[in-house]
Amino acid sequence: MSLPLGIDFEFRKVIMDVHIGSDKIKYCYQCSRCTDSCPVAAVANPFYENIFDPRLIVLGTLLGYKDIVMSLVSEKGSIVPWGCTVCDTCDTVCPQAIEVTEIITLAKNVATGAGLAPDSIVAQAQAVFDSAKAIPSQPAIERRRVQLGLPAVAAPDVNEVQTLLKNIGVDKKL
Amino acid sequence: MAEYKMFEGCTIGNRIPFIEASSRKVLDKIGVQTSQAPFTCCPDPTGMKSFDNMAWLTMGARNICLAESEGKPIISLCNGCTNTLRGVQHQLKHDSLKKEKVNTELAKIGKEFKGSIDVVHFVDVLKDNLDKVKGAITKQMSNLKVACHPGCHYMRPVEWMESDDPMRPKNLKEIVAATGANVVDYDELALCCGNAVAGPYPEHGDAILKQKMDSIKKAGADVIVVNCPACFQRFDTAQRDISKKFDTEYNVPVLYLTELIALAMGISSEDIGMKNHRVRRNTAIENL
Numbered sequence: 001m002s003l004p005l006g007i008d009f010e011f012r013k014v015i016m017d018v019h020i021g022s023d024k025i026k027y028c029y030q031c032s033r034c035t036d037s038c039p040v041a042a043v044a045n046p047f048y049e050n051i052f053d054p055r056l057i058v059l060g061t062l063l064g065y066k067d068i069v070m071s072l073v074s075e076k077g078s079i080v081p082w083g084c085t086v087c088d089t090c091d092t093v094c095p096q097a098i099e100v101t102e103i104i105t106l107a108k109n110v111a112t113g114a115g116l117a118p119d120s121i122v123a124q125a126q127a128v129f130d131s132a133k134a135i136p137s138q139p140a141i142e143r144r145r146v147q148l149g150l151p152a153v154a155a156p157d158v159n160e161v162q163t164l165l166k167n168i169g170v171d172k173k174l
Numbered sequence: 175m176a177e178y179k180m181f182e183g184c185t186i187g188n189r190i191p192f193i194e195a196s197s198r199k200v201l202d203k204i205g206v207q208t209s210q211a212p213f214t215c216c217p218d219p220t221g222m223k224s225f226d227n228m229a230w231l232t233m234g235a236r237n238i239c240l241a242e243s244e245g246k247p248i249i250s251l252c253n254g255c256t257n258t259l260r261g262v263q264h265q266l267k268h269d270s271l272k273k274e275k276v277n278t279e280l281a282k283i284g285k286e287f288k289g290s291i292d293v294v295h296f297v298d299v300l301k302d303n304l305d306k307v308k309g310a311i312t313k314q315m316s317n318l319k320v321a322c323h324p325g326c327h328y329m330r331p332v333e334w335m336e337s338d339d340p341m342r343p344k345n346l347k348e349i350v351a352a353t354g355a356n357v358v359d360y361d362e363l364a365l366c367c368g369n370a371v372a373g374p375y376p377e378h379g380d381a382i383l384k385q386k387m388d389s390i391k392k393a394g395a396d397v398i399v400v401n402c403p404a405c406f407q408r409f410d411t412a413q414r415d416i417s418k419k420f421d422t423e424y425n426v427p428v429l430y431l432t433e434l435i436a437l438a439m440g441i442s443s444e445d446i447g448m449k450n451h452r453v454r455r456n457t458a459i460e461n462l
Contacts, residue, residue, distance in 0.1 A: 108225075
């Protein structure tokens with residue numbers, strides 16, 4: 001496999017803009033504390049299958065190597081970026097306070113746009129679009145709520161939420 | 175005390191409502207008042223945010239708008255919902271471009287995010303009212319050895335949660351200790367339960383849960399106490415699977431923090447629907 005080493009400046013700019021009010025990703029000096037403290041990296045296959053390495057994701061995005069990052073993301077539900085369990089440990093231990101999880105989130109959003117999100121993620125977005133809840137109301141649970149003396153869950157305005165999500169373009173990705 | 179808007183969230187409200195039952199009873203006992211609002215999904219910081227960050231920001235901001243229209247703070251029963259609502263609030267307050275984009279979308283449905291109300295996790299409300307909690311306790315839980323699991327999104331990212339030490343959390347331990355229970359320390363306190371990765375990568379999720387459970391077992395805990403419905407479900411449903419997979423008996427019962435406090439306040443386990451737990455109660459809990 002030949003590695004396409006093109007630098008994509010537009011991609012770099014998008015990554016820089018992930019951070020609130022600064023482009024602090026450029027201060028990453030690859031110390032690898034993110035990967036060392038990542039619970040998913042710790043249980044990755046020792047024979048380098050399904051490896052998940054936040055440091056590499058930061059490096060690839062920092063340098064603007066969109067093709068390399070996207071080749072890792074190229075399969076449906078591939079471990080980069082979907083191995084991230086969103087525990088925010090990497091953000092916490094980073095000596096440069098880089099919001100690594102926000103970078104991985106951007107990679108997930110890009111993958112979703114390309115139709116590569118895992119089924120569980122798409123199913124939740126569909127439920128939110130259809131009912132404004134990730135878990136729709138069900139008669140059996142409604143009965144249990146009554147038995148427990150709980151008030152009915154206040155019904156959300158589904159039409160308004162669908163208008164909002166359509167304007168953002170969520171429906172086109174479902 | 176101010177009245178809060180109750181944000182029970184999708185998982186508790188529409189899947190495991192017995193957690194809401196114990197939570198409401200405990201909040202009643204310490205005089206915290208709540209009322210409802212037609213909130214949507216927060217949305218999920220591990221699901222919908224991964225799908226589309228702009229949708230996450232805008233739906234989260236819309237939920238905050240609903241509470242803002244009444245000028246009341248939000249109390250959340252769930253780590254994920256608190257994390258989303260506080261995260262949206264944090265990002266929109268510190269990034270004027272994002273705020274402008276979100277408010278452009280909200281304007282189309284006649285709403286505007288201002289950032290004028292507070293979003294609090296129920297653990298923080300209990301901690302701030304610890305004297306009242308202690309005052310309402312009628313039954314000391316001194317026979318119980320508890321492993322606490324506050325869960326990632328209660329304290330991380332620290333910039334927007336502002337609740338506890340992000341790697342050495344202590345609030346949950348402090349509240350559990352107030353019931354008279356014995357908090358046992360274990361090495362993997364700050365480790366994730368693996369819930370979000372378990373969807374697309376069950377093997378990685380199971381390996382993380384095993385690490386967590388081995389550490390909890392080693393500490394000799396009778397029960398795990400949690401304050402997040404996602405973690406609750408993970409511990410309550412996946413323990414049997416990993417017991418089989420790794421040929422080890424785990425089966426440590428899980429209690430929501432409000433269940434433990436409700437029991438300590440003399441509320442019966444029937445009244446808070448504890449029969450709906452999957453992992454069977456062990457003798458330590460039966461003897462309470």
